[in-house]
Amino acid sequence: MTRIACFIVAFLALASSFASAYDPSPLQDFCVAVDDAKSAVFVNGKFCKDPKLVVADDFFKHIEAGNTSNIFGSAVTPVTVNELFGLNTLGISLARLDFAPKGLIPPHTHPRGTEILTVIEGTLYVGFVTSNPANGKNRLFAKVLNKGDVFVFPIGLPHFQFNVGYGNAVAISGISSQNPGVITIANAVFGSNPPISDEVLAKAFQVDKNTIKYLEKQFS
Numbered sequence: 001m002t003r004i005a006c007f008i009v010a011f012l013a014l015a016s017s018f019a020s021a022y023d024p025s026p027l028q029d030f031c032v033a034v035d036d037a038k039s040a041v042f043v044n045g046k047f048c049k050d051p052k053l054v055v056a057d058d059f060f061k062h063i064e065a066g067n068t069s070n071i072f073g074s075a076v077t078p079v080t081v082n083e084l085f086g087l088n089t090l091g092i093s094l095a096r097l098d099f100a101p102k103g104l105i106p107p108h109t110h111p112r113g114t115e116i117l118t119v120i121e122g123t124l125y126v127g128f129v130t131s132n133p134a135n136g137k138n139r140l141f142a143k144v145l146n147k148g149d150v151f152v153f154p155i156g157l158p159h160f161q162f163n164v165g166y167g168n169a170v171a172i173s174g175i176s177s178q179n180p181g182v183i184t185i186a187n188a189v190f191g192s193n194p195p196i197s198d199e200v201l202a203k204a205f206q207v208d209k210n211t212i213k214y215l216e217k218q219f220s
């Protein structure tokens with residue numbers, strides 16, 4: 001190969017390693033993520049633990065009810081690749097959702113994953129909103145769910161879960177990414193660091209700047 005061809009091949013190899021940001025299909029049985037590079041091979045953006053060193057506990061995690069003593073009355077306990085290294089490259093994760101009475105998981109999106117939720121205990125009012133239509137309004141799809149009910153929130157769409165029952169509620173969500181990410185909409189808009197300019201937000205939400213300052217104070 002000429003030197004220029006070598007550069008092109010090297011560049012494409014580099015570009016494709018950056019481009020595999022979506023959860024890839026696994027090329028092996030498993031690729032347990034590991035921090036110690038000495039016992040690792042490098043695959044798909046994370047080090048994989050040497051399979052000879054992998055143990056059952058790499059695929060195991062125990063979770064308990066989350067603490068709902070907070071202003072939202074809810075707790076999300078995630079089990080992503082950051083908590084369970086055996087999930088690496090497998091394109092799936094889980095979260096346990098706990099709710100006190102009237103507890104809310106406020107509108108948020110998962111930029112990288114579809115979520116499928118089942119109610120284990122209690123009654124939840126849940127919903128998601130579509131992306132902007134060509135004309136007309138974003139549609140809300142919402143429903144009250146009881147124990148045993150299942151609901152799906154398509155990838156990237158804003159959604160919420162609210163406990164409308166008399167007692168606590170518990171739900172389990174599977175999410176189609178090892179690292180689905182979460183963008184809580186109010187925090188992203190009114191609580192960013194540094195803040196988005198008041199002028200931008202006042203115009204975007206069609207309110208005065210004092211209202212924006214008030215909202216920002218709630219999320220600072």
Ligand SMILES: *[C@@H]1O[C@H](CO)[C@@H](O)[C@H](O)[C@H]1NC(C)=O
Pocket residue numbers: 067068069070
């Ligand atoms: C739950 O969180 C509250 C507020 O942070 C704290 O006071 C309380 O001790 C926590 N409860 C448990 C069981 O950890």
